[in-house]
Amino acid sequence: MTDGTTQPKPPRPPRRKRVVLADSRAPVTVLRTVLELEEQTSWAEEVVRGFIRTQFWTAVKLALLVIGTLGALPLVFFLAPGLSGVTVVGVPLPWILLGIVPFPLLFGLAYWYNVLAERHERDFVDMVEK
Amino acid sequence: MELNLWAVAGIVAVGLATFTIGFRSARQASTTQDFLVARRTVRSRRNAAAVSGEYLSAASFLGVAGLVLKDGADALWYPIGFTAGYLALMLFVAAPLRRSGAYSLPDFAEARLGSRQLRGLSTVFVVFIGMLYLVPQLQGAGLTLSQIVPGVPLWAGAVVVAVLVMVNVLGGGMRAITVVQAFQYWLKLFALAAPTFVLCVLFLRDGGAGGVGGTGLAAPLPPRFTSAAEIDVSTDVVLQVREAVLLWADGAVDGGRTTGVVYWGPGEHTVLAGTRLRFAADTAVPVVEGAPVDNATWLRPGSGVGDLFTTYSLVFATFLGTMGLPHVLTRFYTNPDGRAARRTTLHVMMLLSLFYLFPIVLGALARIYTPELLVTGGTDAAVLILPLKVVPGTLGQVLGAVTAAGAFAAFLSTSSGLVVSVAGVLSTSNGGRGRVRDFRWASVIAGSVPLGIALVLPHGDVSISVGLSFALAASTFCPVLLLGIWWPRITWVGAAAGMCVGGGLVLLSLAITTVSGFTGGWAPAFFQQPALVTVPVAFLCVFLLSKATASKVPPETNRIRMRMHAPDRLGFIRDRDTARWGTAEERSRLANGRHRR
Numbered sequence: 001m002t003d004g005t006t007q008p009k010p011p012r013p014p015r016r017k018r019v020v021l022a023d024s025r026a027p028v029t030v031l032r033t034v035l036e037l038e039e040q041t042s043w044a045e046e047v048v049r050g051f052i053r054t055q056f057w058t059a060v061k062l063a064l065l066v067i068g069t070l071g072a073l074p075l076v077f078f079l080a081p082g083l084s085g086v087t088v089v090g091v092p093l094p095w096i097l098l099g100i101v102p103f104p105l106l107f108g109l110a111y112w113y114n115v116l117a118e119r120h121e122r123d124f125v126d127m128v129e130k
Numbered sequence: 131m132e133l134n135l136w137a138v139a140g141i142v143a144v145g146l147a148t149f150t151i152g153f154r155s156a157r158q159a160s161t162t163q164d165f166l167v168a169r170r171t172v173r174s175r176r177n178a179a180a181v182s183g184e185y186l187s188a189a190s191f192l193g194v195a196g197l198v199l200k201d202g203a204d205a206l207w208y209p210i211g212f213t214a215g216y217l218a219l220m221l222f223v224a225a226p227l228r229r230s231g232a233y234s235l236p237d238f239a240e241a242r243l244g245s246r247q248l249r250g251l252s253t254v255f256v257v258f259i260g261m262l263y264l265v266p267q268l269q270g271a272g273l274t275l276s277q278i279v280p281g282v283p284l285w286a287g288a289v290v291v292a293v294l295v296m297v298n299v300l301g302g303g304m305r306a307i308t309v310v311q312a313f314q315y316w317l318k319l320f321a322l323a324a325p326t327f328v329l330c331v332l333f334l335r336d337g338g339a340g341g342v343g344g345t346g347l348a349a350p351l352p353p354r355f356t357s358a359a360e361i362d363v364s365t366d367v368v369l370q371v372r373e374a375v376l377l378w379a380d381g382a383v384d385g386g387r388t389t390g391v392v393y394w395g396p397g398e399h400t401v402l403a404g405t406r407l408r409f410a411a412d413t414a415v416p417v418v419e420g421a422p423v424d425n426a427t428w429l430r431p432g433s434g435v436g437d438l439f440t441t442y443s444l445v446f447a448t449f450l451g452t453m454g455l456p457h458v459l460t461r462f463y464t465n466p467d468g469r470a471a472r473r474t475t476l477h478v479m480m481l482l483s484l485f486y487l488f489p490i491v492l493g494a495l496a497r498i499y500t501p502e503l504l505v506t507g508g509t510d511a512a513v514l515i516l517p518l519k520v521v522p523g524t525l526g527q528v529l530g531a532v533t534a535a536g537a538f539a540a541f542l543s544t545s546s547g548l549v550v551s552v553a554g555v556l557s558t559s560n561g562g563r564g565r566v567r568d569f570r571w572a573s574v575i576a577g578s579v580p581l582g583i584a585l586v587l588p589h590g591d592v593s594i595s596v597g598l599s600f601a602l603a604a605s606t607f608c609p610v611l612l613l614g615i616w617w618p619r620i621t622w623v624g625a626a627a628g629m630c631v632g633g634g635l636v637l638l639s640l641a642i643t644t645v646s647g648f649t650g651g652w653a654p655a656f657f658q659q660p661a662l663v664t665v666p667v668a669f670l671c672v673f674l675l676s677k678a679t680a681s682k683v684p685p686e687t688n689r690i691r692m693r694m695h696a697p698d699r700l701g702f703i704r705d706r707d708t709a710r711w712g713t714a715e716e717r718s719r720l721a722n723g724r725h726r727r
Binding site for chain 1: 213214216217220222431442476479480482483486487688
């Protein structure tokens, strides 16, 4: 997205602007609901609180998933020392579980969260615009 | 180690490239917006490379391989924690923090809780964490340069890095270093990936551990010197010997002065600073106290209760501390909106995952080829000296030059990020308008004070003080951020109390560790990584005091919360800075300009 040619040199007059009083494409209801959110009516407060709660619990669930899998590993190795002796294709199990597996796992969870969070936001916008 | 001209050339090249790229971007930076947040228009891919470039400090580039060499499986938790920290950041902080419109941590604290006092307190902690992180970077630079060019004093490398960073930051602030840091991520990745591939191929060609005269990594035996080694001990060490060794020593050993051949039976042996030790090839390596002696133990995760506690404490500190590091958060304010902030984090996690595979492999190779580092405990140098040990000659020198250049890139990028974030906080605190001139003055201070400290203080282990800064960030800013974003009833009194108590406890344990380090090391390892206790205490403090001062909940809370969480498309983001920074002319220019690249 390099548009180096269009950027003018610093000293220059302000660019001409088109002023639009009303954009016919945007439905009026959107404006009204957005205004209502801004004004913090009791309806808006309830809706926003619900949305924040959804986002929060999604994040908490994924965090618990990490804690339940990766976070349990030190305890597992502590309680079952025999596990450290197991080798998979010549590499000891702890090195696979600690050196390789966590990274795709963490990235996968992050990706999943990104999808979920963006979906919730889309749903929220859809609901507000209806 | 003789002068490696290749390495010198590599470092000079990195320095020149950094300066040139920074200078080119600096010419485009003129407004306060450029200097503090790069106009908030950095796209997520570039921003992610810049975040990773800045995050992968000396602790990651040199420290992780060194810790793997020394501690084995337990050290693998460092890269995991360093990466998982970004997951926590993404889940709970990234998007809402960007949407809050703040441009620094203290600004967020003020925007959310409406208190100038809290802003002042946060500024103090940001500066403190910044210093705690910056000093080891500069010291590491000094150490690296003196390793490569013998005869150069320790301070030279620190001065070079500090000056280069300050020139770039003075010239273009955030805008200039964004490009520099993105470049340095790829440089660092290359500087570890290329040597790793070559060294692995050579290792396999030579027939593995047995072929080069080392101990197999799974064997229940201590590592062995693959060639005769001469070691200068520069700090007092206690060495553990499992197999009896014959060595030649000159200096204070086991409480008496010796010059000549010494026999060490199994047990512990003390060597004082200034002693020179010589070992023949194929003798067992004495290992510094506190590290696993034989390879089989090294290969397994620690089995004691103490190990378990330290591991959890470390994971806790890195998981929750990343979100409180000022130089990491500053980068998130440069995103255009909350969604981009989240995507940036996702990219960062991919880039970090890619990077951390290599230091782990290098650390394991170092266990075979450079076990002499275990005698002094100076394992941070593993990445730098490994190539020349595996392939003596030109190939080794070139590979060593590549890793040295990468290490310098690590020092430069992390220091730049820290100086920019600390300078940004300083120049906008205390009623400052954040003018470009204020920012420049602040960056001189933010660069030269740590340089002074780095020159005065004795050298420590890079990873330990970095680990402590994670603990400090996790115990001060993490509760304020998490509760500030998700809990409506937090008050500034609660936040301030949590920061003081959490931060105070970490500083107390830092003091205890330091004192114990000078007086015989009596403090348990817990004090080196106290996050498992201090973070919950800090959370509890914020919670209880906020409950007790419920009347101080800011009246605007609901509106602020809605702005932080409402999707970007609804257009609620109000950047706090536009109202206060710069001139009318500057703002009119920004209103319809796009970031050029």
